[in-house]
Amino acid sequence: MNAKLGQPDERGQDPSPPTRRVVAVVELLADRADSHLTLAEICRELDISRSTGHAILTTLCSCDWVLRDPLSGKYSLGAGLPTTTPRAAPLSRMLREPLRQLCSAIGMAACISELSDGRLAV
Incomplete structure (x- = not known):
């Protein structure tokens, strides 16, 4: 197991090494958001091959x-990554029932949406 990519599960096996590598790349870019990285820098930092x-x-x-x-x-x-967060955010789940009640009370459809980086998440 590559120590830079994190630890395997409690059984000592990583259930999905390719997924762990993808997560490691995203986390590295998030950690270094102020300095963009080359392919070589990313591969060196994570100890993965250039082709991977x-x-x-x-x-x-x-x-x-x-x-x-x-x-x-x-x-x-x-910009695509931040738009996934609002869709998974607990706020939308918390507002689901009040929104249903509102729709029922006014007899019209309604939705929850959020503008993030010029993209609309509904």
């Missing part, structure tokens, strides 16, 4: 979770 790092970053870029600066080639967190 490239595959992870290419996929994260295609999902808008990571951005690659075309001039410098450096990576940073993208």
Whole structure:
């Protein structure tokens, strides 16, 4: 087990090493949000191969979770990642029942939405 990627579960086995590597890349970019990183820096920091790092970053870029600066080639967190947080946030779950009651009371549909980095999460 690569010590830079975290510890395996209590049985001593990591249930999904590829997933752990993806999480490690995202966490590294979040920890270094003020300084964008190259592929080589990310791979060196996490002790992963360049091909693995490239595959992870290419996929994260295609999902808008990571951005690659075309001039410098450096990576940073993208706008797609923050939009996943509001969808999973407990606030939307807490407001679900009051929203249903509101819809019932006024006889109209309603929804909860949040604007984040120019994107609307509904």
